Amino acid sequence: MDTIFYNVMMKSLRNGKQWEVLEELAMEMIEKGIQLDNVSYSTIITCAKRCNFFDKAIEWFERMYRTGLMPDEVTYSAILDVYAKLGKTEEVLSLYDRARADGWEPDAVTFSVLGKMYGEIGDYDGIQYVLQEMRGIGIKPNLIVYNTLLEAMGKAGKPGLARSLFDEMIRSGLQPNVITLTALIKIYGKARWARDAFELWEEIKSNNWPVDFILYNTLLSMCADLGREEEAEKLFDDMKKSELCKPDSWSYTAMLNIYCNGGEVEKAHELFREMLGSGNKLNVMSFTCLIQCYGRAKRFDDVVEVFNIMVERGVRPDDRLCGCLLSVLTFSKNGEFGSVLICLEKANRRLVHFIDILDKEEATLDMVKEKFREILNESVVEVRRPYCNCLIDICCNRGLTKRAHELLYLGNLFGLYSNLNTKTEMEWSLNLRSLSVGAAFTAFEEWLRALIEGIEHNERLPTCFAIHTGVGGRKLSQGLADSLSLHLKKMGSPFQQSEERAGWFVAAREEVVLWVRSLDSKSLLATA
Template identity: 60%
Template sequence: MKSLTRGKQHEIVEGLAHQMLDEKTELDNVTYSTIITCLKRCGRFGEAIGAGVTPDEVTYSAALDVYAKLGKREEVVGLYERARAGGWKPDAVAFAVLAKMFGEAGDYDGIQYVLREMRGLEVKPNLVVYNSLLEAMGKAGKPGLARSLFEEMVEEGLSPNEKTLTALIKIYGKARWSKDALQLWGRMRERNWPMDFILYNTLLSMCADLGLEEEAEELFEDMKKRRSGPRPDNWSYTAMINIYGSGGKPERALEMFDEMIHNKIEPNVMSCTCLIQCLAKVRRVKDAVKVFNTSLERGVRPDDRLCGCLLSVVALCEQEEIDMVLSCLEEANPRLVRFIEMLGDEETRFDEVKGELKGILNQASVEVRRPFCNCLIDICLNRGFPSQRAHEILYLGNLYGLYPGMHTKSSDEWSLNLRSLSVGAANTAFEEWIKSLSSSVENDEVLPQNFLIHTGSGTHRFSQGLPVAFASHLKKLAAPFRRDESRGGSFVAEREDVISWVQSRVGSSSVLAV
């Protein structure tokens, strides 16, 4: 049975078990544990639960693991506590199961429960348990506790492996603890701790997220100089392209891309997207198109994020460049190109726009739906499409729940949240908001004392530059909103000023034009 379990031959194992029962050979807990393990390895968790007899110290860990795989946390805790009440002393394997289960659920109280139980029973965690606990700390968002746990592990004489270090680097990166992450990297090199592709790339990705250009360059060169072990792969190059792209260094980003191709390392869709985004920002559209075509020749398959990136290029590029960008988008998503043509046609009815946009968004992954709408609004405005189109897209985006919390009203304050919008979408939303305010003023509605607009500080990748651009737009309109120094990326105005401004614009059709 043990040999068959390693080969995942659950049907033969079950057949042997039935043969034993037919021959009146009693199945003890060791046999049942073997059957449970086999079913578990074959992914037949439901059958594994019913496979055992009264668990003992042999079968408890296997049964706990099965319940945990099924996500039955209450059953796991109940079984564990019944076993403890019966005198069972769990081992490190059982605690690894508990730690992993609570970690995947991000259950901080559960993680603390595991730590208390281990310390109360004086069970020393092994490396597997520590790794499970560290991953759990990451999901629970507890970087300080993770650091303490890691130091405890090292003091106990256990050497971390690649999984340990990767988990800790991810935790530090997510918490933006760059200093701790870089100190850890120094210890890795000093103590010759193991480093693999995943660990190096995790460090590079963290540097990209935090804008640590010099540190990333040092890491990247360290990878290239290693005689053995991990050398830069396409994810390593992608991280470097992202770093240079985000830092406004298109030449260095292009050099990384060319070096990757020269070294016969195939680009991935993320490296292509990052580089096109970087080149588009500095209006190097021809280079962006060249990168797209080279990536396709190398086997890159465009995804929704790359399509969103191309949409943003369509919104930004000059008229003479539009055809070659649309030809790229045609390769990636022909339906988007047809929809752009629909939007530019005066004869297209609103219900046609609504039906086609709904179909496009349903086909797209959730994280790109709002960026798609933002870019489509920008295209409508920048390409001189019929004036109502941008407002139609914004209305439909609101209707489909892509801009939650945009409008907030209280007795003291009305606010407009533009933080997840592009520049064009923000201007369109502001225009709609002012129209609503004008209607309230005309109808003598009771208005609050304060009006507030949030643009954020420009760190979100879809709203970079929004505060500056929106401030310029307010100035152009002579709107009474001023920067709120106590809240970054916010603009405030008082009731009397807003009413006076709105009333002075009554009858002017061009004042709020975006």
């Protein structure tokens, strides 16, 4: 009766996540010689897991194992989940095999834990192992297991197998829930399988499967990533007609992103006005998208107006919005520079001060280096390279060629650009995919300088030279390729767009050598 009494108390404490008090009771049982049974240990271990005291969960499980007690399915599933959360894959498999050898029959929850673990590390073979084990034991997966395995397939990058697993689930008679459908759409979007995603959407509507904000917004985000404007507009209209899933701030932001990436300035303008009157709380991403759109269209008065609205609404500028304002500066001429610069100064004074330093001839490279390091250290990682790109573009636009090359050098020094230049016996290549137009031209000048020096020093040259600009589905994705193509033609270079390799400009060694020797190498070397 003492054991039962303590077990009831510990279960109550577990429900309240009172780990410290529960562990005191457990130690009290040991001190008084009151036997801990399977329920006692299971309650202790599951409480530690719920409270994220994973080391404690393992400690008590090992204590339980030493007593000779056989854990039940709840305890095994809990401790397997603990090992999985700690990333101890080998320990999970060892414990699973040991438990199976002891006669333990795993349940659907166990396989959900195993599937999630393999999904987190993107181990496709591990996911296949889980499926084979389930089929071998004869356990029919429930909806939770299918959802977990679908998410795991997505993280492992297996959209085709995710679709097969979904079809298997439907054939088994299970009806998907919102989590299932959202996970599958995310997988299709990541794989750029737009047609499959929209076919699934039609299936959802025809079968009256459940939908919510997250599912709609996941579809809209996919449309934004893939530039599918027409489909996005239909989805957005469906949300407006819906009683339960009216567009929220994220829905509006996704649509703004689609219009901005497509250069649809007027549509973005109208949607923003609609958003202001919708009652939805505006987020910083909405303003960022719109400012970028107006900047590209060179509507600088609208940029200032949107920024002022943002400030009035109490939305705080973040690093990405500051990067957006920096990019707008790259589109503006000297006369239009001031109004946008005032906005940037309100958002980030240090950036504006750094732009002023770039203008000063007396500013040394060491001074620029130190100030640039401070800016990068205060910024989130995602904006550091865009910041450098924009600053190089600003220097190029203002004729500060030397500063542009210094910033490119610092960008390389601080690890913002990786694998720009690759040399093999067969090919020298220049990878410009992560650069803006101005930064790309600057990097090309540096590459050309190295090539000139190589020819002058009779360095052994490869048979092919190549420049990679990348390709994309959006209207603005071709901007770098088009700009570089014009630049190369203007210079009379032999580089031509490759028919076999999309997004590449290639030239043969003999043509490149003849071209380089015809250039004014001294002036090129001076600017580079």
